[in-house]
Amino acid sequence: MSPPFHIVMDCNTCETAPSVVINKPEVVEVVLTITAKAKEMLSSAFGDDRSHALLVGVLSGGCSGYMYDLQIVESTEQDCQEINLDGFRVLVPNATSHLLDGIEIDYVDRMMGGGFKINNPNAESSCGCGESFA
Amino acid sequence: MGVVKLDYYVLVLRGKDSISLVNGLSTNKVDGTCTTVFTTQNAKIIDMVDVVVSAGFVALIGHNMYKDSLVQHINRKILAQDVTISDASTANQVYLATSEIAVPSNVTICKTFRGWIIVAPINTELEVTMTEMEFENYRVENMIPFQGKEITPSNHPLACGLGHLVHEAKGCYIGQEILARMRSRGKQGKQLVRVSSPIDDATSVGLSHSLAIRRVK
Numbered sequence: 400m401s402p403p404f405h406i407v408m409d410c411n412t413c414e415t416a417p418s419v420v421i422n423k424p425e426v427v428e429v430v431l432t433i434t435a436k437a438k439e440m441l442s443s444a445f446g447d448d449r450s451h452a453l454l455v456g457v458l459s460g461g462c463s464g465y466m467y468d469l470q471i472v473e474s475t476e477q478d479c480q481e482i483n484l485d486g487f488r489v490l491v492p493n494a495t496s497h498l499l500d501g502i503e504i505d506y507v508d509r510m511m512g513g514g515f516k517i518n519n520p521n522a523e524s525s526c527g528c529g530e531s532f533a
Numbered sequence: 534m535g536v537v538k539l540d541y542y543v544l545v546l547r548g549k550d551s552i553s554l555v556n557g558l559s560t561n562k563v564d565g566t567c568t569t570v571f572t573t574q575n576a577k578i579i580d581m582v583d584v585v586v587s588a589g590f591v592a593l594i595g596h597n598m599y600k601d602s603l604v605q606h607i608n609r610k611i612l613a614q615d616v617t618i619s620d621a622s623t624a625n626q627v628y629l630a631t632s633e634i635a636v637p638s639n640v641t642i643c644k645t646f647r648g649w650i651i652v653a654p655i656n657t658e659l660e661v662t663m664t665e666m667e668f669e670n671y672r673v674e675n676m677i678p679f680q681g682k683e684i685t686p687s688n689h690p691l692a693c694g695l696g697h698l699v700h701e702a703k704g705c706y707i708g709q710e711i712l713a714r715m716r717s718r719g720k721q722g723k724q725l726v727r728v729s730s731p732i733d734d735a736t737s738v739g740l741s742h743s744l745a746i747r748r749v750k
Contacts, residue, residue, distance in 0.1 A: 417619060417620055419544070419604055419608070419618040419619060419620050456613070457612060458557075458612065458614070459554060459557055459558065459610035459611065459612055459614065460553075460557030460558065460610075460705060460706065460707075461557075461705045461706075461707075462574075462705045462706070462707065462708075462709045462710045463574055463707065464558075464574065464609075464610060464707050465610075465612075466705075477613055492613050494612050494613035495612050495613060524574070526705070526710055530705075531705060533574055
């Protein structure tokens with residue numbers, strides 16, 4: 400692909416263009432569970448420190464459209480609901496709550512493809528590696 | 534050769550996540566101005582769009598017949614990302630020139646695989662110098678697929694001559710598993726062909742040749 404020749408498009412016309420309505424999904428009060436193995440792994444990751452939280456989010460992308468996003472954070476700028484899960488703080492962004500209600504956080508212990516795994520009843524399908532879902 | 538007016542939309546995405554959103558949802562590696570294809574999970578085409586990256590926004594330029602599908606598709610995927618969409622279609626008109634032409638200073642022009650895409654404000658009319666029939670013949674002779682003809686929701690990008698817009702190493706996007714499997718196994722099912730007219734299964738008809746999408750043996 401050759402580089403663009405001449406891009407202006409600051410054109411005033413774009414500035415005044417009508418917004419496309421983005422349908423924000425309804426915020427759901429999330430219920431989630433965690434397996435004993437996942438809890439054990441979180442314990443070793445957090446230690447006795449409960450100032451940090453596990454952020455469970457969803458990003459768009461991946462082979463199936465949505466990708467899980469797991470992070471250990473102290474705080475986040477995202478609008479989240481905080482869930483106390485057996486002593487662990489879990490943060491779920493409200494923007495993705497409709498995709499995460501009812502999930503089970505699991506940990507799979509194997510050489511390849513191991514790690515935290517989300518079992519999601521809202522997922523109609525998942526990609527081969529299990530990181531994305533639709 | 535000349536200039537033809539296209540029935541195209543111009544969507545404007547603003548926000549810091551605009552490029553990564555488009556990159557994560559389409560087949561080409563989008564890190565600047567380029568052409569890419571949005572596909573479904575089954576790798577069927579939603580639309581082929583020209584992505585124009587400018588200061589402060591990203592414009593998506595595609596065919597009006599697929600605008601609603603694309604907007605709906607992107608809409609569901611925005612989630613918490615910093616992206617807003619506006620529709621600048623009524624404020625702009627889109628042309629395609631088969632060769633480089635001089636344009637007024639308020640007009641955007643970008644080279645694509647099928648010619649030069651031109652986006653002009655609605656009050657800047659460019660002279661159309663090509664009939665629809667001449668444009669179709671240009672496409673047939675150069676094996677250029679077009680929306681509604683070869684680029685349809687029934688086809689995947691590899692089948693309709695858009696394989697060069699399917700990046701081999703960019704990582705995951707919707708439909709990637711299927712397209713990667715087709716490539717790695719050398720089985721893409723159908724492909725775009727140019728054959729002498731007349732034929733029964735033509736998708737586009739030129740003066741002496743036609744385009745068709747046929748099963749690869």
